[in-house]
Amino acid sequence: MPELPEVESLREFLDAHLTGQEIARVLPLNISVLKTYDPPLSAVEGATVTAVQRHGKWLDVTAGGLHLAIHLARAGWLRWSDEFPAAPPRPGKGPLALRTVLVSGAGFDLTEAGTTKRLAVHLVRDVAQVPGIARLGPDPLAEDFDRDAFAALLAGERRQIKGALRDQGLIAGIGNAYSDEILHAAKMSPFKPVQNLDEEEVTTLYEALRSTLGEALERSRGVAAGRLKSEKKSGLRVHGRAGQPCPVCGDTIREVSFSDSSLQYCATCQTGGKPLADRRMSRLLK
Structure with a gap:
């Protein structure tokens, strides 16, 4: 399971590659991955990413005033691609759970190995609406955590x-x-x-x-x-x-x-x- 150091490294990578980029589409490929329905994922399509933050082991991609909150859980991972095929992937029983594609053609996949599906994606107006984020204690590497x-x-x-x-x-x-x-x-x-x-x-x-x-x-x-x-x-x-x-x-x-x-x-x-x-x-x- 990725923990604070790995998730922070992913945050830094995504911040460098996503911020300022326009989202073309977000495609859920496993029904279990998406934990919210309002607003729909289509609400961030055409929006520009303005920030990527981390809350504990959660990633938070901000675009169009909305927050795409991602928890990789035990067997999830994020894979970056500089270019995706034009045709969207077909939903199936493989590890691919969600694909986010930028207008530039680059983007990232969320994958999850195994049969126990715990990878979670929330699209919310306020990250405090995500129960797993709302309950978090302080960050142990924060400057004021003495x-x-x-x-x-x-x-x-x-x-x-x-x-x-x-x-x-x-x-x-x-x-x-x-x-x-x-x-x-x-x-x-x-x-x-x-x-x-x-x-x-x-x-x-x-x-x-x-x-x-x-x-x-x-x-x-x-x-x-x-x-x-x-x-x-x-x-x-x-x-x-x-x-x-x-x-x-x-x-x-x-x-x-x-x-x-x-x-x-x-x-x-x-x-x-x-x-x-x-x-x-x-x-x-x-």
Whole structure:
């Protein structure tokens, strides 16, 4: 799933390629992708793109006073093309979900792999009309998101750190991968309760959050859209690397599996050498 660094890189790319350009047509090719019907997609045809913004993991293309809000979800992606065929694509069962074509002939496709369709596109007059954007917490790379602001968000939390970091209503833009990376950098267990953090640990976690996301953003910046996925994977230290050696201490990276996701961590770096309980693996071993 693309998270804050990758979505910000896509935003910068689209801002450079879309702003000032006129939209010729927007073609939904999968019925599940479009989450709104008023105004219709045809309302942005003939409009000029004036801005491309990011809200957490959402892209926001502004044209004709309307906002085309895009959430790529777990398996979605954006593919740019300098030129599309004249004939429109045929709706089908493939990964192509929506095509946006400029008057110049260039544009982008939204694609989604797999059978679980979660990619979402909203066309609205105000981005606050999109529930997923309206509920977002602060951006963790914003200039005013300092250590005290972070501490204030955590005050009163009664859950594990991993879940808190991934909650878009608490902090916008962090998903499964970068929450693993932040916790590894902070040398903290993903299962540690937020209320057990002392002042020094809050500072450590904040610094790990800012440095991890900042470094990932710098790696992503300027990378072509088609290579962002591989660039993200190449920079990850623990996420998606179960069974491999930890780049810090050399211990084997471990995994905890859930019904629809998993987390990775280093026991030596993060949990004092103690493996975390993996209920799914425990059932398999019985």
